[in-house]
Amino acid sequence: MLGVAKDASEDDIKKAYRKMALKYHPDKNKAAGAEAKFKEIAEAYEVLSDPKKRGIFDQYGEEGLKAGGGSGAPGGGGGGGGFGGMPGQAQYQFHGDPRATFAAFFGGEDPFAQFFGGGGSRGGFGGGHQHDDVDMEDGTGLGGFPGGFGRMRAGGAPRRQDAPITHDLQVAMEDIFNGCTKKMKISRKVAGPDGKLTKEDKVLTIEIKPGWKAGTKITFPKEGDQLPNTVPADVVFVIKDKPHPLFKREGHDLIHTIKLSLRDALCGGTIQVPTIEGVKVALPLTDITKPHTVKRIPGRGLPVPKQTDKRGDLIVKFDIVFPDGLPQATKDILKDLLPAV
Numbered sequence: 393m394l395g396v397a398k399d400a401s402e403d404d405i406k407k408a409y410r411k412m413a414l415k416y417h418p419d420k421n422k423a424a425g426a427e428a429k430f431k432e433i434a435e436a437y438e439v440l441s442d443p444k445k446r447g448i449f450d451q452y453g454e455e456g457l458k459a460g461g462g463s464g465a466p467g468g469g470g471g472g473g474g475f476g477g478m479p480g481q482a483q484y485q486f487h488g489d490p491r492a493t494f495a496a497f498f499g500g501e502d503p504f505a506q507f508f509g510g511g512g513s514r515g516g517f518g519g520g521h522q523h524d525d526v527d528m529e530d531g532t533g534l535g536g537f538p539g540g541f542g543r544m545r546a547g548g549a550p551r552r553q554d555a556p557i558t559h560d561l562q563v564a565m566e567d568i569f570n571g572c573t574k575k576m577k578i579s580r581k582v583a584g585p586d587g588k589l590t591k592e593d594k595v596l597t598i599e600i601k602p603g604w605k606a607g608t609k610i611t612f613p614k615e616g617d618q619l620p621n622t623v624p625a626d627v628v629f630v631i632k633d634k635p636h637p638l639f640k641r642e643g644h645d646l647i648h649t650i651k652l653s654l655r656d657a658l659c660g661g662t663i664q665v666p667t668i669e670g671v672k673v674a675l676p677l678t679d680i681t682k683p684h685t686v687k688r689i690p691g692r693g694l695p696v697p698k699q700t701d702k703r704g705d706l707i708v709k710f711d712i713v714f715p716d717g718l719p720q721a722t723k724d725i726l727k728d729l730l731p732a733v
Contacts, residue, residue: 393436398450402441406497409437413494434490437497554625557616562634563600565641569668569694571602578627581617589619598629603644603695606633638666644704645693651711657681665708667692675708683712 394400394408413434414420418427439445439457449457561574575595582592598610608631616625639646646668656663658680664672675687686709693704718726 393432394440396440400440405437405440409433409441409497413437413497417494430494431490434493438493552621553623554616556611556626556628558628558630560632561598561610561629562632563604564634565636565639565646565668565694567600568604568633568641569602572600574598574600576629578615580615580624581619583618583620587620592618596627596629600631601697602700603697604631605643605697606631606641639668641694642707644696645707646704647707647709649709649711651713652677652681654712654714657710657712665689665706667706668694681710681712683710685710 394405394412396404396408400408413430416426416430416433418430421430439449445457559576561576563572563574575597577593577595579591579593581589583589594615596612596615610629610631612627612629614624615627618624633641639648641647648665650663650665652663656677660677660679660681662674662676665675666672673689673692675689686707689706689708691703692706696702696704
């Protein structure tokens, strides 16, 4: 069943079982006969991984193991009952649950169940899910799957993962507009083979995409302190807007406030509005501009993530600047020209 030689080592048997069980697990392999094969593989592993059962199998074969043989020959006992004619031997009977064997091998639960929908689990295996928090007894994940499954140690004891380490990352508005690459250096404790802790600096590369919103989180799985008997914490960077002298943002729109003289507010004219690209665009004012007036310049805001050809708008607000004082002659002229209400 496992394809190992008669003199296979314990490690050979484990490697063979791991490979075969992953290949024929019925939650992954839907081919006809896969489930029966999965059960046979589990039974073979249980026999060969137990020195007593393996010794009887080597001497008497499968029939002698299951039926119970008398002094050196298969026979007697009958029907899966045990080692009847073999005094002093514990009774053998496969428990019939290959999932239990699989779960015990990988540390206390069937890790496939939560990803492939077996046994009333969460649903089928989905593409694009990155499961980075797996630690198996030999330091590897379930071969062929990113990071493996289940945060377990040998014997089924769960390994505790430290809480995420969160850092704010302030990003200039121009970098949000264009996208950029940030290099962030972190320091962490690392345990050596002798258990001695040393400090290690590591540089993490963050690719900031155009238009990313404030609050966007970038997670680096298990990049925290590398300590024994714990799963390293995830390192999380949270995008924050760096204050800008000209713009604030609201979603994908940029907001710019212009100081406007009372004369221009009343008489109109053309003003030059700065943009995030560094150029200015002309904005004509043909009507009276009131303090609550808002003008919108389409397509001059920030990019919309995943829609590279689409941008938000530039919203222009106004701060009407009133003069500190006027000569009496000017007041008289204005009083004659301006309506009373």
